[in-house]
Amino acid sequence: MQVPGSKSITARALFLAAAARGTTVLRRPLLSDDTDGFAEGLSALGYRVEREPETWTIEGRPEGPAVAEAEVFCRDGATTARFLPALAAAGKGVFRFDASAQMRRRPLGPLTGALRALGVDLTHEAQEGHHPLTVRANGVQGGRVTLDSGLSSQFLTALLLLGPLTREGLRITVTDLVSAPYVEITLAMMRSFGVEVERTGGTFVVPPGPYTATGYAVEPDASTASYPLAAAALTGRSVTVPGLGSSSLQGDVRFAEVLGRMGAEVRLGADAVTVTGTGRLRGLTVNMRDISDTVPTLAAIAPFADGPVRIEDVYNTRIKECDRLEACAENLRRLGVPVSTGRDWIEIHPAQPRGAEIACHGDHRIAMSFSVTGLRTPGITLDEPGCVKKTFPGFHQALDDLRAAWGLGEPHR
Known part of the structure; x- marks a missing residue:
């Protein structure tokens, strides 16, 4: 099954291309609301x-946005x-940022606190630590900064990506970090654009100096691949996702290993992953922090x-598009499934789910995950x-195509 391009990689590639000297061509970027919004944001700047x-072309500006406001x-x-x-902070001008009500609820404070510590003049216009936000940019000198990235690795990634655009570079000390594989994606992609970051423990040293434009191919999204892979394990069928494998930049390809622990047959090659269901899923306890x-x-x-499935060390899922731990628990209860939760864990007990309407809470991952349950x-x-x-955007059709190919009957939505 063909899976769309990685959201995480597309977003980083857009930043890097905008910050690089020269013209970058991105091949097979993700075409979705998130990446469309990122590209529109660059255009506004x-x-x-x-x-x-199939290709996006970006003209880079190491000096920052081309507009003053x-x-x-x-x-x-x-x-x-x-x-x-x-x-925007790396440029010169006044730049105002706002977001949807959903995104306004999500935290920004650790990042904006670090930017302020670096001398960036910024104001939260409503609730402190959240959008809307105004940046009065005059470049960033750089230097040392301490960051808590325990709620989102994106705070660290934003600073890492900014580092080469500062006058002195950055020395970032991280006190806590979640979703560490996403930081590895960032470091590998910065390397592809000509910047090498030195890491010693929780300290990252980012040199000053512009990125170099390049051609960049976006690999398929490993998080999105989890849905067809889970569908195969659930239904006793087989699916192969090309373009993802042992050489993937994305940590979420390890979800296939979780399915293997549950009893599915998993083949992880250099550039493809195949999951085949065996007719049995075992219970397990799994740390999914990363x-x-x-x-x-x-x-x-x-x-x-x-047997019971217990997922641990995932507090950060409570501050995603919705509180995903609570959303999963709510929907499982709607389906008649026994479930309990704690601050950073959820435990689900075996049961035959019954039909019900899933409350998506505007969250794409809740919608796609429970569509797999519907199989x-x-x-x-x-x-x-x-x-x-x-x-x-094409998820429902893609799942319907799998359903038809596997002879699983009519879809439900």
Whole structure:
């Protein structure tokens, strides 16, 4: 099954291309609401972005935005809302950022606190630590800064990406970090654009100096791949996702290993992953701190395991598009599944789910995950099926195609 391009990689590539000297061509970027919003944000800041279906071309400006004043609406996109203010700070001008009500609720404070510590003049216009935000930019000198990235690795990524645009570079000391594999994506991509970051323990040293434009191919989204992979494990069928494998930049490819622990057959090659269901799913306890975007996927198939499924160390899922731990628990209870939760864990007990309407809470991952549950549960519908446009506009058709190929009957929405 073909999976769309990675949201995380597309967003980082757009930042890097905008910050690089020269012209960058991105191949197979993700086409979704989030990445469209990021590209529109760059355009509002004066960057030249030309978009064709399979290639996006970006003219970089190491000196920062090409306009002295701009207003950017970040939609629901966390990468847009967190990365673009950092990019704008490297330029000169007054730049105002706002976002959807959903994104306004999500935290920004650790990042903006670090930017302030670096001398950036910025104001939270409503609630401190949240959008809307105004940046009065005059470049960034650089230097030392301490950051708590325990709520989101995106705070650290924003500073890492900013580092080469500062006059002195950055020395970032991290006191806590969640979703560490996403930081590895950032470091690898910075390397592809000509910047090498030195890391010693929790300290990252980013040298000054511009990025160099390049051609860059975006690999498929590993978080999105979790849905067809889980579907195969759940239904006893087989699916292969090309373009993802042992050489992938994305940590979420490790979700396949979780399915393997549950009893599925998993083949992880250099550039493809195949999961084949065996007709059995085992219960397990799993720490998903580093692959937390796939928590709803596992929660959605957990009722079919032969024992409890306990997911631990995932507090940060409570501050995503919605409180995902609570959303998973709520929907599992709607389906008649016994479930309990704590601050950073959820435990799901075996049960045959019954049909019910899923409350998506505007969250694409809740909608896609519980659509997989519907492969073995007649009568599941979604209250907001369209929210999948955030990362996978064609998701429902793709799942219907899998359902038809596997002979699983009519879809439910």
